[in-house]
Amino acid sequence: xxxxxxxxxxxxxxxxxxxxxxxxxxxxxxxxxxxxxxxxxxxxxxxxxxxxxxxxxxxxxxxxxxxxxxxxxxxxxxxxxxxxxxxxxxxxxxxxxxxxxxxxxxxxxxxxx
Amino acid sequence: xxxxxxxxxxxxxxxxxxxxxxxxxxxxxxxxxxxxxxxxxxxxxxxxxxxxxxxxxxxxxxxxxxxxxxxxxxxxxxxxxxxxxxxxxxxxxxxxxxxxxxxxxxxxx
Numbered sequence: 670x671x672x673x674x675x676x677x678x679x680x681x682x683x684x685x686x687x688x689x690x691x692x693x694x695x696x697x698x699x700x701x702x703x704x705x706x707x708x709x710x711x712x713x714x715x716x717x718x719x720x721x722x723x724x725x726x727x728x729x730x731x732x733x734x735x736x737x738x739x740x741x742x743x744x745x746x747x748x749x750x751x752x753x754x755x756x757x758x759x760x761x762x763x764x765x766x767x768x769x770x771x772x773x774x775x776x777x778x779x780x781x782x
Numbered sequence: 783x784x785x786x787x788x789x790x791x792x793x794x795x796x797x798x799x800x801x802x803x804x805x806x807x808x809x810x811x812x813x814x815x816x817x818x819x820x821x822x823x824x825x826x827x828x829x830x831x832x833x834x835x836x837x838x839x840x841x842x843x844x845x846x847x848x849x850x851x852x853x854x855x856x857x858x859x860x861x862x863x864x865x866x867x868x869x870x871x872x873x874x875x876x877x878x879x880x881x882x883x884x885x886x887x888x889x890x891x
Contacts, residue, residue: 714879
């Protein structure tokens with residue numbers, strides 16, 4: 670019952686460092702998403718993918734990059750980390766588009782200092 | 783713009799009933815989700831409404847009125863484990879999911 674798995678759970682980055690948040694799903698879902706969740710705010714879509722080889726920007730893509738080389742994996746890359754990227758990041762997937770039920774990973778807490 | 787409004791926080795008593803409201807203004811409508819999110823955890827699916835009316839699922843029910851841009855989540859026989867945030871999300875005409883900020887529900891014994 671793995672579902673959506675994301676790593677790491679917690680990470681502290683220094684300003685200017687780069688890192689990759691890993692995400693994998695084993696439900697053979699076509700759609701995958703990366704969200705960030707800031708205190709008191711709704712989930713904001715960073716990037717999404719409708720299938721292997723296809724990615725697109727969401728609402729807040731600046732400072733991030735993604736790739737989707739396989740159906741299962743959807744890593745999120747942070748380049749030149751900034752304090753504004755301190756947040757909780759959720760990877761998610763759904764069988765079809767956002768009108769379908771979305772299943773979330775457990776979240777990654779990122780602090781940039 | 784598009785926005786979802788929910789109360790920031792609500793308090794209720796164990797065993798009681800609570801209603802969490804959600805109003806929305808979006809570019810089109812293709813369904814509304816309710817998710818539950820315990821502190822420090824991922825959101826989990828509760829309900830989906832696309833037609834007007836009440837959907838009942840055990841202790842939880844969700845209501846939708848598309849003409850009023852309004853939904854509510856009704857929780858009956860509250861238990862301490864229901865203490866969580868409840869997120870309302872609307873699918874707009876572009877099939878994008880617009881999320882509310884969530885309502886933190888505090889259950890007191």
